[in-house]
Amino acid sequence: MFLPLPLAGEVDALVRARRVGELYPFGRYLRRHPHPNPASGRGSAAEQGSKDKMDLIAHQISHRFGGLDVLDRVSFTVASGEVVAIVGPSGCGKSTLLSILGGLLRPSEGRAELCGAPPADSLNPLTFVFQDFALLPWCTVEANVEFPLVHTALDAAARRAVVDDALRRTGLSDFRGAYPKQLSGGMRQRVGIARALAVRPAILLMDEPLSALDSQTRELLMEDFIRLLADGAMGAVYVTHNLEEAVRLADRIVVLSRRPGRVREIVEIPMTRAERGAIDARGKLLALQNDLWSLIREEAIDAEREVQHA
Amino acid sequence: MPSARCSMLERAPQDDPATEARPVAFRGAGFVPRAGRYSGWIALALVIALWQLAGSAGWVNPLFLPAPSAIAVAIYKLAMSGALWQHVSASVVRIGSGWLLGTVAGVITGFAIGLSTLARGVGITFISALFPIPKIALLPLLILWLGIGEEPKIATIALGVFFSTAISVYSGVDAVPRNLIRMAQSFNVPFHAIVRRVIWPGALPSILAGFRITASVALLLVVSAEMIGAQFGIGAFVLQAGNLMQTDQLLAGVVILSLFGLAVGKAINVLEARLLHWR
Numbered sequence: 001m002f003l004p005l006p007l008a009g010e011v012d013a014l015v016r017a018r019r020v021g022e023l024y025p026f027g028r029y030l031r032r033h034p035h036p037n038p039a040s041g042r043g044s045a046a047e048q049g050s051k052d053k054m055d056l057i058a059h060q061i062s063h064r065f066g067g068l069d070v071l072d073r074v075s076f077t078v079a080s081g082e083v084v085a086i087v088g089p090s091g092c093g094k095s096t097l098l099s100i101l102g103g104l105l106r107p108s109e110g111r112a113e114l115c116g117a118p119p120a121d122s123l124n125p126l127t128f129v130f131q132d133f134a135l136l137p138w139c140t141v142e143a144n145v146e147f148p149l150v151h152t153a154l155d156a157a158a159r160r161a162v163v164d165d166a167l168r169r170t171g172l173s174d175f176r177g178a179y180p181k182q183l184s185g186g187m188r189q190r191v192g193i194a195r196a197l198a199v200r201p202a203i204l205l206m207d208e209p210l211s212a213l214d215s216q217t218r219e220l221l222m223e224d225f226i227r228l229l230a231d232g233a234m235g236a237v238y239v240t241h242n243l244e245e246a247v248r249l250a251d252r253i254v255v256l257s258r259r260p261g262r263v264r265e266i267v268e269i270p271m272t273r274a275e276r277g278a279i280d281a282r283g284k285l286l287a288l289q290n291d292l293w294s295l296i297r298e299e300a301i302d303a304e305r306e307v308q309h310a
Numbered sequence: 311m312p313s314a315r316c317s318m319l320e321r322a323p324q325d326d327p328a329t330e331a332r333p334v335a336f337r338g339a340g341f342v343p344r345a346g347r348y349s350g351w352i353a354l355a356l357v358i359a360l361w362q363l364a365g366s367a368g369w370v371n372p373l374f375l376p377a378p379s380a381i382a383v384a385i386y387k388l389a390m391s392g393a394l395w396q397h398v399s400a401s402v403v404r405i406g407s408g409w410l411l412g413t414v415a416g417v418i419t420g421f422a423i424g425l426s427t428l429a430r431g432v433g434i435t436f437i438s439a440l441f442p443i444p445k446i447a448l449l450p451l452l453i454l455w456l457g458i459g460e461e462p463k464i465a466t467i468a469l470g471v472f473f474s475t476a477i478s479v480y481s482g483v484d485a486v487p488r489n490l491i492r493m494a495q496s497f498n499v500p501f502h503a504i505v506r507r508v509i510w511p512g513a514l515p516s517i518l519a520g521f522r523i524t525a526s527v528a529l530l531l532v533v534s535a536e537m538i539g540a541q542f543g544i545g546a547f548v549l550q551a552g553n554l555m556q557t558d559q560l561l562a563g564v565v566i567l568s569l570f571g572l573a574v575g576k577a578i579n580v581l582e583a584r585l586l587h588w589r
Contacts, residue, residue, distance in 0.1 A: 104492055124497055134493035138511045138588040147507070148497035179588050199497065 052119040053080035054202045056101060056126070056237070060110035062260075063096055069260035070096050073110065076254050076266060078203060080116065081232035083273075085246035086239045088256030088264075089296055089303035094239045095131075095207050097261065101237060102126050102205045118202040123152050127201035131208040133192045135180040142167070142176040145195045152199075166194040170224070186217035193224070204236040210245060218245075225249055226273055243289045243296075248276060255292065258299040265295060376558040384562040393547075398566065400542035401532050404460065408467025409528045416472045416524075417517070420479020424513070425505065433480075437473055445470040446534045453539070463535040470531045471524040478520025482513030515589065518582050525574045529567065544570075 056078040063071040070093040078084045086094050099105035101112045103126065118125035128134075135144050145166050149159045167173045170190045180188055189209060196204060209225075210218040222245060229236060229249070240246055246253050253267040269288065275281055358378050364370050365377025372380065388394040422429035423437075445466050452462035486509050494504045536545025544563050551559035 102496060104496055126496075128493070128496045130489060130493060132489055134487075134489045136490060136508065136511070138586075147494075148499065150507075151499055151503050181588070 052117065054114055054116040054118045054125060055079050056203050056235070057113040057115055058097070058101060058110075059113055061097065061100055061107045061112065062109040063093065063100065063105070064108045065096075071100075071107070072260040072262045074256070074261060074263055075110075076263060078235055078237055080202070081235050082251050083229055083236045083238060083249055085250035085253045086237065086256060087241065087243060087246050087253055087292065087296065088261055089258045089300040090241060091303055091306070092256045092258050092299075093261035094241075094256060097256075098128075098205050098207050098237060098239050102128055104128075119200065122200045122202050123154075124148060124199035125202040127196045127199055127204055129189075129192050129196050129204055129206045129209045131212055133180070133185075133188045133212075135188055135191055135195075137180050139179075140176065141172055141178050141180075141183070141191050141194075144180070144191050145172075145198050148195060148199050162198050166198040169197060169228075170194040184217070185213045186221060189213060189221060190224070193228075197228075201234060204234060204238075206236055206238045208240055209238075211241065222248060226277075230273065243292045247285050247289045247292070249273070253292065255295055258303045267292065373555065373557060376561060380558045381561045381565060384556075384558040385565065388559070388562060394566070396542050397544050397547045397563075398570075400540070401536065401544045401570075404463050404467060404535070404543065405528045405532045408464040408532070409471050409524065411464065412468035412471025412528075413475050413521070413524065415468070416475025416520075417479050419472070419476040420517075421483060421505070421509075423476065423480040424483025424509070430480075433476070437476055441473040441477065445531060446538075449535055449538055458539065463532070463540065466535050467528050467531045470527045474524045474527055475517075475520050478516050478523070479513065482516025482520070483509055485516060486512030515582075515586055518578060518585065521581075522575065522578050525578065526571065529571055529574075533567065 058074050058076050061071055061074045062069070074093075074097060076084065086097060088094055096105065100107045103112070114125070136147060139147065142163060145163045146159055149162060152159075154162065164173075167176055170193050172187070172190055172194055175183065175187060180191065183191070189212075192209070210221055213221065226249065228234065236249075238246070238249055247269065250269060253269065254263055255265045255267060256262065257264045267288070269276075271281060271284070276285060361375075362378050365372060365375070365380070376384075385394070388397075419429075419433060423433040424430075448469065449462055449466050452465050456462045456465060490508050490512065491504060494508050499507070532543065533545035533548070536543035537549045540546040544567055548560055548563035548567075551557070551563060
C-alpha cells in the first residue's frame with residue numbers, strides 16, 4: 001500500500017495511534033531487525049510483507065523556486081535499512097530534495113511516499129540530521145536531546161532513559177550539562193545525532209551532516225555513522241557533495257545532474273560497509289570515487305561558473 | 311626614511327642584507343577599547359569635585375547652578391519631609407502600570423505580527439502610521455476621553471511603550487533562526503510548543519533589548535505628562551521648583567530621575583544575565 005508522505009502533524013498522529021508508551025532499550029531495538037545483506041537490501045517492504053519495514057519513495061519529484069527549476073522528475077526508492085547517498089554539483093537541489101522527502105517542503109510536482117509501516121516504537125520515522133546542527137542554544141546537551149520527546153507520550157522517567165541511552169551511544173554522557181556554544185563542532189553534531197537517535201527513526205535524513213566540520217572531525221564522525229548504520233536497522237538518505245563520504249557510507253548513490261537536478265545515474269556499491277573498511281578495499285573505493293567524479297566534473301565546472309540571477 | 315641599521319647596511323654592502331635578521335614591525339595595535347573598571351567613576355568624581363569647587367569659591371551664581379552639596383542637602387530635606395516619597399511613588403505607580411499595560415499589549419501584538427500573515431499585514435501598517443507620533447501630543451485628547459485623573463497619564467505611557475515593544479518583539483520573532491523552527495517541525499513538535507520553546511527564547515534577547523528602550527520612553531513620558539497636569543510626581547515637582555526658581559530642588563529632582571533610570575538599567579542587566587546566560 002502506498003500512502004502519500006504525511007506532513008509533520010499527520011506522522012505524529014500516525015505514530016501516536018501506534019503503541020509509543022512502552023520503552024525499548026536501543027540494543028534490543030537494533031537487534032530486532034537483523035539485515036541479511038545491507039548491500040542488497042533492496043526488496044521493498046510490500047514485497048517482503050514484513051511489518052516493521054518502511055520504504056521511502058521519491059516519485060517524479062519536481063520543484064521550482066519562483067521561476068527557477070531546481071528539481072526535475074526525480075524518482076528513486078530508499079528501501080528499509082538501506083543507505084542512499086545523493087550527490088551532485090552544487091546547487092543541483094540535493095538539500096531541497098531532502099526537505100521534500102522529509103515533509104518540510106511541498107514539491108511543485110510529484111510526491112514523496114512511504115510504503116510499509118515504521119517500527120512500532122519509532123517516534124519519528126523520518127528524522128533529520130542538519131548541516132548546521134540546529135541545536136537550541138539556550139538548552140543544555142541533555143535538554144536538546146530531550147526536546148523532541150517532551151511532546152510525546154513518554155513520561156519523564158522513560159524520557160530520561162531514552163536520553164541517557166542516546167547520550168551514551170554518541171559518547172556525550174559527560175557533556176550532558178554543557179551548552180552548545182561550549183562544544184566543538186564535532187560534539188555539536190554528535191548532539192544532533194543523539195537527538196535523532198532518541199526518537200528511534202526508521203530513516204535518517206542527513207543533510208550534509210559533516211560539511212561544517214574539519215577533516216579530522218569528519219573522519220571521526222564518519223566512523224560513528226558507519227557503526228550506527230552497521231546492522232541495517234536504520235536506513236538513511238545522505239546528502240553530500242563529498243564523494244568519499246558517499247562511497248564509504250552508501251549502499252547506492254543517486255547522482256544528480258546540475259540544476260535542474262535530474263537523476264543522472266544510480267550507482268550501486270558492490271561491497272558491504274564492513275568490507276569497505278579493509279585495506280585492500282581502498283583501491284576499489286578510490287576507483288569508484290574517480291568514476292563518480294568523472295560523471296560530475298564537467299557539470300561541477302559549469303555549475304561553479306554560473307552567474308546567479310536570483 | 312631608512313632606519314639607522316638599513317643605512318649602515320647600505321654603507322657596508324659586504325654584509326648581505328638578506329641574511330640580516332630584524333624583527334617584524336608590530337602593526338596590530340588599537341581597535342580593542344576596553345571598559346575600564348574605575349576610570350568612569352574617577353572621571354565622574356572629578357567633575358563633581360570641580361563643580362563643588364566652582365560653587366564654593368563663588369565662581370558661579372548658585373541660583374543658576376547650585377553646588378552638589380546644596381543638591382544633596384535638598385534631597386536630604388525632601389526625604390526627611392516625606393515629600394520625596396510622595397512624588398517618587400506617584401511617578402513609579404504611573405510608570406509601572408503604564409509600562410506593564412503597554413508591554414503586555416505590545417508582546418501579544420508583536421507575537422501576532424511575527425506569526426500570522428493577516429496580523430502582519432494589518433499590524434505593520436498601523437504601527438508604521440502611529441509609531442512616529444510623539445505620544446505626549448495625544449495627552450490632551452486622552453484627558454478629554456479619560457478625564458483628568460491618572461488614566462490619561464498611564465494611557466500615554468502605555469501607548470508609548472506599546473509601539474516600541476511591538477516592534478522589538480516582532481523583529482525578535484523574525485530573527486529566530488529558521489533552521490530551529492524547521493528542526494522542531496521535523497520532530498512533529500506542535501505549534502504552541504514551537505512558539506513557547508523555540509520562538510519565545512529565541513526572541514527574548516530582542517525583547518529584553520526592547521525593554522531597555524521602553525523603560526526610558528516611559529520615564530520620558532511620565533515626566534512630560536506630570537509637567538502638563540499633576541499635583542504629585544517627579545515631573546510636577548521639577549516644574550514647580552523651576553517656577554519658584556528653587557534650582558537646588560529642581561536639580562534634586564533631576565538627580566533622582568537619573569538614579570531611577572540607572573536602577574532600571576541595572577535591573578534589566580540582571581534580567582539579561584539570568585535569562586540569557588546561554589549567549
